[in-house]
Amino acid sequence: MTTFIPSLTLPAAVFANPAASILLPIGLGTAVGFSVRPTQSQKTYMALKQPPYRPPPQVFGPTWTVLYGLMGYSAYRAYSTGMSPLASTEKHLWTKHGATLYTIQLGLNLLWMPLFFVAKRPVEATIDIVALTGVTGYLTYLWGKVDPIAGWALAPYLGWLGFATYLSAGVGYLNDWDTKGKEIDHPPSSKLEETKFVDEE
Structure with a gap:
């Protein structure tokens, strides 16, 4: 019923320490974001046809910072509760299985931006x-x-992922699942232009 895979699981010390648990996803998410070059990804994002209700690019950074923090807090809270000596054996198993799932989801999360913006594989x-x-x-x-x-x-993280899935699939569909070579060829000259998508011009 439950599967704990040590090789696919972050060290227990990360989950057990509140600061490490919260700061790890924030730090990794920030590092991946900067490695993809924010200006470059914004140029690509603004040049693609977008589905309705897409947010401006400035929303993503603060939103993900909060969600990564909540993710880390959840990990700490679940681990400290589930691995407590007072917790049942069943909760121990759920917690350890969750730790493996948490590590896998974090890897999948960090992989999306390079896939979409660097490899351009929608x-x-x-x-x-x-x-x-x-x-x-x-x-x-x-x-x-x-x-x-x-x-x-x-x-909140799960809800945002549902919305992000809609955006990812919507962008892929509207651009014929091909985002290569699509990028605005000039930097925004005003705040208004920063939030103006290619299909609004």
């Missing part, structure tokens, strides 16, 4: 985020049984 990026949403949904359920607060801390 099909693979959409498959990745669909898998990420599925794994996170199960993780939310599992850790919610260990500790309700841990489950609720993942709820």
